Amino acid sequence: MEAAVFIVCAVIVLAGAFGVVLSRNPVHSALSLVATLFGIAVLFLNQDAQLLAVVQVIVYTGAIVVLILFVLMLLGVDRDDDLDEDPIVGQRVLAILAGLALLGGLLAVFIAGKNEVATGQHSATAAIRTDLSNIAQLGRQIFTTWIFAFEITAGLLTVAVIGAVVMARRPDSYEPLPEPADMDDDGRYVDPADENESGSAEVGA
Amino acid sequence: MILAATSTAVNDSGFQPYWYLILGALLFSIGAVGLLVRRNPLVMLMCVELMLNAVNLTFVTFGTMLNDIGGQVIVFFVLVVAAAEVVVGLGIIVAVMRRRPDATADDISALRG
Numbered sequence: 571m572e573a574a575v576f577i578v579c580a581v582i583v584l585a586g587a588f589g590v591v592l593s594r595n596p597v598h599s600a601l602s603l604v605a606t607l608f609g610i611a612v613l614f615l616n617q618d619a620q621l622l623a624v625v626q627v628i629v630y631t632g633a634i635v636v637l638i639l640f641v642l643m644l645l646g647v648d649r650d651d652d653l654d655e656d657p658i659v660g661q662r663v664l665a666i667l668a669g670l671a672l673l674g675g676l677l678a679v680f681i682a683g684k685n686e687v688a689t690g691q692h693s694a695t696a697a698i699r700t701d702l703s704n705i706a707q708l709g710r711q712i713f714t715t716w717i718f719a720f721e722i723t724a725g726l727l728t729v730a731v732i733g734a735v736v737m738a739r740r741p742d743s744y745e746p747l748p749e750p751a752d753m754d755d756d757g758r759y760v761d762p763a764d765e766n767e768s769g770s771a772e773v774g775a
Numbered sequence: 776m777i778l779a780a781t782s783t784a785v786n787d788s789g790f791q792p793y794w795y796l797i798l799g800a801l802l803f804s805i806g807a808v809g810l811l812v813r814r815n816p817l818v819m820l821m822c823v824e825l826m827l828n829a830v831n832l833t834f835v836t837f838g839t840m841l842n843d844i845g846g847q848v849i850v851f852f853v854l855v856v857a858a859a860e861v862v863v864g865l866g867i868i869v870a871v872m873r874r875r876p877d878a879t880a881d882d883i884s885a886l887r888g
Contacts, residue, residue, distance in 0.1 A: 610832055613832060617835050622831075662812055693841065696844045711845065727855065730859035
């Protein structure tokens with residue numbers, strides 16, 4: 571059963587991933603991304619990570635992809651990209667070679683290690699228990715072991731929201747930057763008022 | 776299924792837990808190639824999401840393999856950081872696109888909008 575679910579979801583995940591990369595229209599990319607994220611959510615469920623599966627659907631497909639689609643529609647950048655031309659000569663070939671090298675390295679580690687690829691001690695204090703629900707275990711860990719990281723997360727989100735508001739805000743008036751002041755021969759900035767004063771002083775001497 | 780998740784033993788259908796890791800590696804590589812090839816900033820952002828999801832899947836699998844709930848806690852934090860990243864990234868893209876509606880990643884390499 572787990573194998574059947576895995577194979578179906580793997581096909582959906584990979585098809586969605588190729589759809590994101592190969593679609594000419596960014597809206598199609600976003601919709602393919604939804605398929606991938608859903609597949610990942612089911613794979614979380616397949617590994618008994620129920621909370622993460624639900625959060626994945628709500629946060630990723632419900633919030634992040636919708637946000638991306640909103641920006642696509644609002645900015646009107648949903649026209650097709652030209653994928654036929656290569657703006658930098660050889661870029662596509664080099665990118666695919668780099669990707670294959672990355673994939674080869676990762677696969678070499680995972681296939682050589684098989685199920686023992688994750689080395690290390692099994693957890694003594696945070697073992698996955700069958701007598702507690704997934705949510706209870708995650709909540710317990712987040713609010714004890716990881717409480718400091720959790721609180722820093724609040725700061726991160728606040729900074730991100732403020733930053734997004736500041737950057738996306740339409741300025742009331744574009745105020746042009748002032749012209750840079752003139753420099754004299756020694757590279758010092760010359761204040762026009764100051765220049766007049768010193769000029770008149772020289773004349774007086 | 777709960778018992779299968781808490782042990783890395785092979786079950787009768789021949790399923791191996793490291794298949795998840797191979798899927799994660801494939802997904803990460805596809806995302807990386809997409810990030811390098813595509814020039815639309817929004818599509819590049821989506822490719823970053825693909826890579827983050829590949830890492831999330833790998834974290835959960837490692838947590839299952841080592842019988843450690845910490846793998847899932849980390850994914851929780853990755854989700855939060857990904858949300859923050861998308862918010863800031865879209866803010867930058869909106870600010871850039873308002874001035875140059877058809878900007879690609881090449882046009883904004885100097886970050887002057």
